[in-house]
Amino acid sequence: MLISAERIAERVAALGAQITKDYRDKSLVIVCVLRGSFVFAADLARAIGLPLKIEFLGVQSYGEDTESSGVVRITLDLKTPIADEHVLVVEDIVDTGLTLNYLLDHLGMQSPASVRVCSLLHKPARARVDIPIDYLGFTIDDVFVVGYGLDVAHYHRNLPYVAELPTSNRDETRDG
Numbered sequence: 001m002l003i004s005a006e007r008i009a010e011r012v013a014a015l016g017a018q019i020t021k022d023y024r025d026k027s028l029v030i031v032c033v034l035r036g037s038f039v040f041a042a043d044l045a046r047a048i049g050l051p052l053k054i055e056f057l058g059v060q061s062y063g064e065d066t067e068s069s070g071v072v073r074i075t076l077d078l079k080t081p082i083a084d085e086h087v088l089v090v091e092d093i094v095d096t097g098l099t100l101n102y103l104l105d106h107l108g109m110q111s112p113a114s115v116r117v118c119s120l121l122h123k124p125a126r127a128r129v130d131i132p133i134d135y136l137g138f139t140i141d142d143v144f145v146v147g148y149g150l151d152v153a154h155y156h157r158n159l160p161y162v163a164e165l166p167t168s169n170r171d172e173t174r175d176g
């Protein structure tokens with residue numbers, strides 16, 4: 001285990017309080033990036049004391065390969081226009097940064113009032129593009145993690161904590 005459910009809950013409460021303060025009197029739209037951020041977004045949304053809308057964006061970052069290709073495919077797009085809305089993109093992890101780099105371009109073209117990023121995890125050792133993370137849960141070393149929404153080959157998303165995957169189990173595909 002790398003990050004316990006208790007530590008996650010504490011951090012989520014703090015992020016929710018900060019976001020509540022920063023977006024007071026604004027119309028907030030949370031964009032939950034599927035599938036990895038569904039657990040984090042559900043907890044974070046309930047830690048924010050503001051009226052808000054939740055949208056879902058489905059992405060596949062790596063296709064069938066374990067190495068990031070930089071090619072991001074949108075598998076589910078927003079259902080409601082975000083023009084003039086304050087958008088908060090909620091991600092599970094920023095690894096190479098290529099997924100968010102693409103998504104921020106994609107969202108930016110739809111004339112939102114603002115776009116900010118909230119990520120549960122950040123793995124700076126593998127960064128290939130610089131992504132401004134406005135709200136961050138935890139910085140981690142260059143290890144492959146699962147749990148609290150994050151998967152390996154679609155499994156382990158339901159673990160209530162974040163765990164490091166042993167190297168021998170790492171040779172699998174990953175997506176959103």
Ligand code: IMP
Pocket residue numbers: 036061068091092093094095096097098099100143144145146150151152174175176
């Ligand atoms: P990127 O390299 O920043 O584009 O990361 C894209 C996506 O890869 C993330 O949103 C995750 O879904 C996935 N990913 C990156 N690192 C990990 C990890 O350690 N565990 C599980 N998924 C990961």
Ligand code: MG
Pocket residue numbers: 033034035036037091092093175176
């Ligand atoms: Mg993801």
